[in-house]
Amino acid sequence: MSVPLFVSERSKPQMTAQPLSVGCLIFERMDQIDFTGPFEVLSRMPDTTIQVIGKERTPVRDVQGFRLSPDVSIAEVELFDVLLVPGGYGQQMLMHDEEVLKLIRDNVQNKRLLFSVCTGALLCGAAGVLAGRQITTHWSARNLMPYYGAVLADARVVVDGNIITAAGVTAGLDAALVLVALLRGDAAAQEIQLAIEYAPNPIFQSGTPENAPAEVFKNFKQKYEPIGTAREAEAIRYAANDTSTRIHLADTKDKSC
Amino acid sequence: MSVPLFVSERSKPQMTAQPLSVGCLIFERMDQIDFTGPFEVLSRMPDTTIQVIGKERTPVRDVQGFRLSPDVSIAEVELFDVLLVPGGYGQQMLMHDEEVLKLIRDNVQNKRLLFSVCTGALLCGAAGVLAGRQITTHWSARNLMPYYGAVLADARVVVDGNIITAAGVTAGLDAALVLVALLRGDAAAQEIQLAIEYAPNPIFQSGTPENAPAEVFKNFKQKYEPIGTAREAEAIRYAANDTSTRIHLADTKDKSC
Numbered sequence: 122m123s124v125p126l127f128v129s130e131r132s133k134p135q136m137t138a139q140p141l142s143v144g145c146l147i148f149e150r151m152d153q154i155d156f157t158g159p160f161e162v163l164s165r166m167p168d169t170t171i172q173v174i175g176k177e178r179t180p181v182r183d184v185q186g187f188r189l190s191p192d193v194s195i196a197e198v199e200l201f202d203v204l205l206v207p208g209g210y211g212q213q214m215l216m217h218d219e220e221v222l223k224l225i226r227d228n229v230q231n232k233r234l235l236f237s238v239c240t241g242a243l244l245c246g247a248a249g250v251l252a253g254r255q256i257t258t259h260w261s262a263r264n265l266m267p268y269y270g271a272v273l274a275d276a277r278v279v280v281d282g283n284i285i286t287a288a289g290v291t292a293g294l295d296a297a298l299v300l301v302a303l304l305r306g307d308a309a310a311q312e313i314q315l316a317i318e319y320a321p322n323p324i325f326q327s328g329t330p331e332n333a334p335a336e337v338f339k340n341f342k343q344k345y346e347p348i349g350t351a352r353e354a355e356a357i358r359y360a361a362n363d364t365s366t367r368i369h370l371a372d373t374k375d376k377s378c
Numbered sequence: 379m380s381v382p383l384f385v386s387e388r389s390k391p392q393m394t395a396q397p398l399s400v401g402c403l404i405f406e407r408m409d410q411i412d413f414t415g416p417f418e419v420l421s422r423m424p425d426t427t428i429q430v431i432g433k434e435r436t437p438v439r440d441v442q443g444f445r446l447s448p449d450v451s452i453a454e455v456e457l458f459d460v461l462l463v464p465g466g467y468g469q470q471m472l473m474h475d476e477e478v479l480k481l482i483r484d485n486v487q488n489k490r491l492l493f494s495v496c497t498g499a500l501l502c503g504a505a506g507v508l509a510g511r512q513i514t515t516h517w518s519a520r521n522l523m524p525y526y527g528a529v530l531a532d533a534r535v536v537v538d539g540n541i542i543t544a545a546g547v548t549a550g551l552d553a554a555l556v557l558v559a560l561l562r563g564d565a566a567a568q569e570i571q572l573a574i575e576y577a578p579n580p581i582f583q584s585g586t587p588e589n590a591p592a593e594v595f596k597n598f599k600q601k602y603e604p605i606g607t608a609r610e611a612e613a614i615r616y617a618a619n620d621t622s623t624r625i626h627l628a629d630t631k632d633k634s635c
Contacts, residue, residue, distance in 0.1 A: 125579040154574070157414035157444070161547070164442035173444065180447060185421035187414070187430065188447040190437060239575075259575060277579045289575025290418070294548065299581055311584035311594045317411070318496075318516060318546025320585030321578035322382040322534045324556055327568035328577030337568045 124276040126299055129255045131282035134234055134303045141304065143171040144201035146224070147191055150211025153183035155238040155293055159205055162297035165313045167305055174198055176220065184210050195220050203300065204228040207293070208240030208259065210348055215244055216355050222248040229283065236300060237286045238293035243352060245284075246271060247359060255281040259289030260330055261345055268356035270363070291328075294319065381533040383556055386512045388539035391491055391560045398561065400428040401458035403481070404448055407468025410440035412495040412550050416462055419554035422570045424562055431455055433477065441467050452477050460557065461485040464550070465497030465516065467605055472501055473612050479505040486540065493557060494543045495550035500609060502541075503528060504616060512538040516546030517587055518602055525613035527620070548585075551576065 143163050145156050156173075164171045175181060175191030182188050206225060215221045225248035229235050237245045242258035245251050246269025255274040258266055266273055274281075277288045278296040280303070287296035298319070302310035327333040333341075400420050402413050413430075421428045432438060432448030439445050463482060472478045482505035486492050494502045499515035502508050503526025512531040515523055523530055531538075534545045535553040537560070544553035555576070559567035584590040590598075 125581050152418075152574075154414055154418040157411055160442070160444055161409075161411040164444070171443070185417070186428070187417055187421070188449075190445040190447060192445075277577070278581075291551065291574050291576045291578065295578065295580050302581065307582065308591070308594055308597075311582050311590060312598050314580065314582055314584040315587070315590040315594060315598050317409075317548050318585050319548045319578075319580060320534070320583070320589070321548065321552065321576075321580070323552050323571065323576060323578070324382050324535075324559065325564065325568050325571055326577070327571040328575050330572070332577070333568060333572040334565070337565055337572060340565075341569050341572050 125295065126278045126280070127255070127257075127274040127276035129274075129279075129281040133280050134283065134285075134300070136306055137304060141166065141169045141202045143169055143203045143205065144198060145171065145173050145205040146207065146221070147173055147175055147181055147189050148211050148215060148221075149181045150184045150209060150214070151181070151189075151207050152209030152239060152290055153185070153187050153189060154290055155207030155209060155241060156189070156205065158291060158293040159236065159238060159297040161317060162294060162301060162313055163203065163205070165316065166301045167309055172198070172201075174224075176218075195224055198224075200228055200231050200233050203234045203236055205236045205238065206241035206244055207238050208243065212240050212244050213348065213351055213355065216247045216359075226250055232283055234300075235284045236296065237284070238296065239287065239289045240352070242266060242271070242286055243269075243356070245269075245286075246356075249363070250284070254284050255279055256284065256286040257288045257292075258286065261289070261349060262352060265352055265356040268360040382552065383535045383537070384512070384514075384531040384533035386531075386536075386538040390537050391540065391542075391557070393563055394561060398423065398426045398459045400426055400460045400462065401455060402428065402430050402462040403464065403478070404430055404432055404438055404446050405468050405472060405478075406438045407441045407466060407471070408438070408446075408464050409466030409496060409547055410442070410444050410446060411547055412464030412466060412498060413446070413462065415548060415550040416464075416493065416495060416544075416554040418574060419551060419558060419570055420460065420462070422573065423558045424566055429455070429458075431481075433475075452481055455481075457485055457488050457490050460491040460493055463492065463494045463498035463501055465495060465500065469497050469501050470605065470608055470612065473504045473616075483507055489540055491557075492541045493553065494541070495553065496544065496546045497609070499523060499528070499543055500526070500613070502526075503613075506620070507541070511541050512536055513541065513543040514545045514549075515543065518546070518606060519609060522609055522613040525617040
């Protein structure tokens with residue numbers, strides 16, 4: 122996956138001088154940087170208010186135990202110009218949570234932006250908003266997306282109309298900069314990038330299955346198996362109840378992971 | 379700044395099979411990703427316990443308003459195998475906080491690891507542990523480090539004995555992967571990198587003063603001026619009271635920012 126950005130033929134989000142609201146969903150056993158990465162960027166977007174949304178107002182713990190505190194509960198909010206949906210193992214507990222799914226669905230149906238990071242895409246899929254949309258997600262969940270009717274694009278950041286998706290975890294940083302560039306112009310994004318010294322330079326090339334050493338990939342796959350199996354069962358269940366996705370499943374050729 | 383990693387001639391941290399403890403300092407008006415970036419990596423290091431440390435146990439807000447919760451207060455902790463010191467505007471309020479400075483000093487003097495991210499290096503400087511040590515920091519604070527007796531190295535991640543420093547903000551991710559590789563071996567770091575799909579691919583090259591557009595750099599500098607001035611005054615004050623750093627000041631050639 123070497124393309125930084127794929128933009129579909131649907132109208133992309135337009136630059137605006139209006140104030141913007143960003144809502145960031147957090148939940149138990151999420152992957153914290155799916156949220157804190159984009160927060161770092163979007164909270165610095167000019168003329169923007171950003172709110173952290175929980176199921177309740179009580180703190181949640183990320184999958185590694187870090188405690189995050191919401192500003193508001195879902196019941197207290199309506200639409201956001203941008204709704205951020207992170208992923209992580211805890212996404213699995215929300216796949217039938219109608220309150221969460223409705224939050225996502227309402228934002229998309231009202232033509233606001235949906236910004237999914239990592240396996241947040243599975244939640245968006247369960248909300249039914251990805252049918253026919255070009256998207257990306259964590260490499261380990263790519264094979265599941267067609268069950269939700271989504272069409273995989275081979276890029277770290279994908280923009281398809283009002284739905285912006287990032288690949289796994291740290292891709293949220295790259296996607297957030299794309300979003301700022303779209304909504305506020307390139308210079309605004311570049312200034313944030315300079316402020317946060319985002320000139321990444323990892324000592325290893327091991328961030329994707331294609332460039333990770335074979336043994337490293339094998340070890341990760343082994344640990345990932347239980348959650349992968351659970352996610353697959355859920356995706357199959359979703360597709361079985363949703364006739365609109367069947368044609369996409371028959372078409373799909375992507376077999377990554 | 380194109381070198382990903384500089385390692386000094388001092389003995390570098392050794393690989394170990396022992397369980398490891400990591401303590402992460404958080405404070406009011408910090409830059410949250412200076413901590414959440416490394417947390418993402420270090421919390422996945424094999425056989426490691428990680429704790430979030432506040433001045434008190436009450437939550438703090440990062441400079442953009444995100445609420446972070448400590449697990450323990452400084453009074454409740456002693457030494458850690460790795461102590462993470464993040465930066466951000468709020469560092470300025472702690473430059474004379476003897477409790478925080480002692481936490482840092484004790485860890486270094488007891489030959490444990492100190493891991494500074496961004497302007498966390500200013501706090502480490504104020505603790506008096508950087509004299510004669512090769513380090514890096516956020517590009518905007520590089521010119522201040524000689525006041526603390528530190529010697530600038532031109533890399534995104536610098537390892538000098540038991541002190542590991544990252545450049546600005548997002549460099550904490552790169553440095554944390556280096557730290558895991560040193561302590562647990564390359565494969566452990568590579569597996570974490572794969573898990574968090576860290577194959578960064580920003581659409582712009584604007585993360586350093588050298589590659590940001592001139593206008594973008596100028597705008598940032600203007601906004602940065604008040605905190606930059608305050609930090610410089612503090613650095614001058616420190617050096618005036620610390621005769622050991624004077625020789626380094628006379629020697630320094632680095633004029634970046």
